[in-house]
Amino acid sequence: xxxxxxxxxxxxxxxxxxxxxxxxxxxxxxxxxxxxxxxxxxxxxxxxxxxxxxxxxxxxxxxxxxxxxxxxxxxxxxxxxxxxxxxxxxxxxxxxxxxxxxxxxxxxxxxxxxxxxxxxxxxxxxxxxxxxxxxxxxxxxxxxxxxxxxxxxxxxx
Amino acid sequence: xxxxxxxxxxxxxxxxxxxxxxxxxxxxxxxxxxxxxxxxxxxxxxxxxxxxxxxxxxxxxxxxxxxxxxxxxxxxxxxxxxxxxxxxxxxxxxxxxxxxxxxxxxxxxxxxxxxxxxxxxxxxxxxxxxxxxxxxxxxxxxxxxxxxxxxxxxxxx
DNA sequence: TATTGTTATACTCTATAACTATA
DNA sequence: TATAGTTATAGAGTATAACAATA
Numbered sequence: 001x002x003x004x005x006x007x008x009x010x011x012x013x014x015x016x017x018x019x020x021x022x023x024x025x026x027x028x029x030x031x032x033x034x035x036x037x038x039x040x041x042x043x044x045x046x047x048x049x050x051x052x053x054x055x056x057x058x059x060x061x062x063x064x065x066x067x068x069x070x071x072x073x074x075x076x077x078x079x080x081x082x083x084x085x086x087x088x089x090x091x092x093x094x095x096x097x098x099x100x101x102x103x104x105x106x107x108x109x110x111x112x113x114x115x116x117x118x119x120x121x122x123x124x125x126x127x128x129x130x131x132x133x134x135x136x137x138x139x140x141x142x143x144x145x146x147x148x149x150x151x152x153x154x155x156x157x
Numbered sequence: 158x159x160x161x162x163x164x165x166x167x168x169x170x171x172x173x174x175x176x177x178x179x180x181x182x183x184x185x186x187x188x189x190x191x192x193x194x195x196x197x198x199x200x201x202x203x204x205x206x207x208x209x210x211x212x213x214x215x216x217x218x219x220x221x222x223x224x225x226x227x228x229x230x231x232x233x234x235x236x237x238x239x240x241x242x243x244x245x246x247x248x249x250x251x252x253x254x255x256x257x258x259x260x261x262x263x264x265x266x267x268x269x270x271x272x273x274x275x276x277x278x279x280x281x282x283x284x285x286x287x288x289x290x291x292x293x294x295x296x297x298x299x300x301x302x303x304x305x306x307x308x309x310x311x312x313x314x
Numbered sequence: 315t316a317t318t319g320t321t322a323t324a325c326t327c328t329a330t331a332a333c334t335a336t337a
Numbered sequence: 338t339a340t341a342g343t344t345a346t347a348g349a350g351t352a353t354a355a356c357a358a359t360a
Contacts, residue, residue, distance in 0.1 A: 153192035
């Protein structure tokens with residue numbers, strides 16, 4: 001039926017059998033996530049933001065004054081990883097750590113004007129990225145997909 | 158309304174705003190994938206298999222004789238990463254490399270009887286894992302979810 | 315005693331380049 | 338010239354333990 005030449009490393013890699021993988025949500029999630037991340041990584045490159053940095057900046061911008069531990073908890077990263085992300089943000093002038101007066105162990109993390117500006121530019125491009133990735137879904141389809149994904153990771157922890 | 162104590166690192170981490178992240182398929186995919194992977198990693202631990210090793214063994218088992226490059230291409234890993242996975246498989250007696258007679262650059266990769274046995278045991282546990290992760294979805298809901306995820310990563314590359 | 319921020323360390327993954335042998 | 342397998346290396350990301358300051 002097809003007169004296309006198979007890739008040079010055949011035998012049969014075009015008609016391969018993925019066995020149980022086709023029934024595993026984890027494998028399918030992983031493939032989709034990798035594809036979407038390749039695009040968002042390229043999308044954010046002009047602002048020198050990695051995905052974890054972008055998501056951190058979004059949450060800082062939307063929730064001024066959270067502690068580092070609260071940020072780490074919300075984003076499911078280790079406290080020690082959050083330290084490095086915030087070190088870079090402070091060096092770049094995107095966010096600040098302010099000692100919290102009511103609990104001197106804590107830093108209240110705040111976005112700067114420069115951070116806000118960069119966040120808005122990056123978010124605009126992220127919306128274009130989103131249209132590339134999920135634009136073929138109707139809004140009902142996308143809402144259903146997102147709801148089911150959230151059920152997966154909120155079902156337990 | 159709630160008399161539960163907030164986590165110690167509040168302010169407000171329970172009612173935090175995720176901003177644009179709630180609309181980004183990539184963020185939601187990532188969270189779901191991390192959650193499912195934590196479970197599959199624990200599930201496969203008794204067989205000392207990481208997720209990438211398990212998926213490789215599945216494809217070798219279902220497609221005997223593929224070259225290393227074909228395997229790498231199918232699973233979207235680098236050829237150089239496949240070398241290491243197969244080194245471990247050979248050391249453990251789970252798979253073999255056989256020189257391909259028709260093209261002496263290639264190795265035909267074959268699963269061993271021990272590899273097949275381990276694969277079947279691990280697959281049985283993977284099915285239990287799948288029920289834990291996606292059991293709350295009806296078969297129609299799961300089929301729709303999987304189809305949409307595949308559309309995301311097959312839409313382009 | 316427990317939590318917060320920090321540092322150090324180790325381990326896994328990933329990406330890249332270079333090399334050889336084969337085609 | 339291009340491909341297959343390999344090696345080496347560097348960069349992310351992640352996980353863990355330990356420490357000082359504070360609660």
